[in-house]
Amino acid sequence: DIQMTQSPSTLSAFVGDRVTITCRASQSISSWLAWYQQKPGKAPKLLIYKASSLESGVPSRFSGSGSGTEFTLTISSLQPDDFATYYCQQYNSYSGTFGQGTKVEIK
Amino acid sequence: EVQLVESGGGLIQPGGSLRLSCAASGFIVSTNYMSWVRQAPGKGLEWVSLIYSDGSTYYADSVKGRFTISRDNSKNTLYLQMNSLRAEDTAVYYCTRERYSGPQGGASDIWGQGTMVTVSS
Secondary structure, eight states: OOOEEEEEEEEETTOOEEEEEEEEEOOOOTTTEEEEEEESSSSSSSETTTTTTEEOOOTEEEEEEETEEEEEEEESSOOOGGEEEEHHHHSSSSOBBBOOOEEEEOO | OEEEEEEEEEEEOTOOOEEEEEESSSSSSGGGGEEEEEOOSSSOOOEEEOOOTTTTTEEEETTTTTTEEEEEETEEEEEEEEEOGGGGOOOEEEEHHHESSSSSOOOOEEEEEEEEEOOOO
16 A cells, blocks of 8 residues: 655644645655645645646645655645645545645644 | 535444445536545544445455445435444544546545544443
């Protein structure tokens, strides 16, 4: 099975900061990677698919990059609504493994 | 409106069975990849099962042989039959629609609100 490792597990930042989250796959997944945002008590929301494609309706301050085994999610200017937990997920194989999550907290 | 609504969760004793339902509106379940994802209390997301549009099914090792994913095309509804439940199956269960498909799976663009399953005596 493909393992996904996110870093950091927790990130403290100020409103307006540029934030980067990293996700590494245990083997190449080409560009078959998605990023989700989850707020407490809510279902996850798709932000990015195919590593760098922005889902409709998602603000342009979110961007994704990478291919193969290393990927990043960047928030160009952190907004109050962005404090949440972020997950990566590979969908190269049918078992869509998730990373363990990165919690973005207010500093 | 495109949406998924889960139901069927609850408190069940270890070894018991439960069937979760996921009613879809605004799109056709049978023409999409559909999956179940769960989240134990305070934990991350775990993929559970997937059904392709051609009816092929796949399961996480942790539930293989105990859970069955299926759909009723006439009701436009997805199901997860869960047997031999264990304490470690306690979680919120989400159904999702997978789009932007890769070689074998897809990114989940639509999620239900989730239904809580608690396995405890």
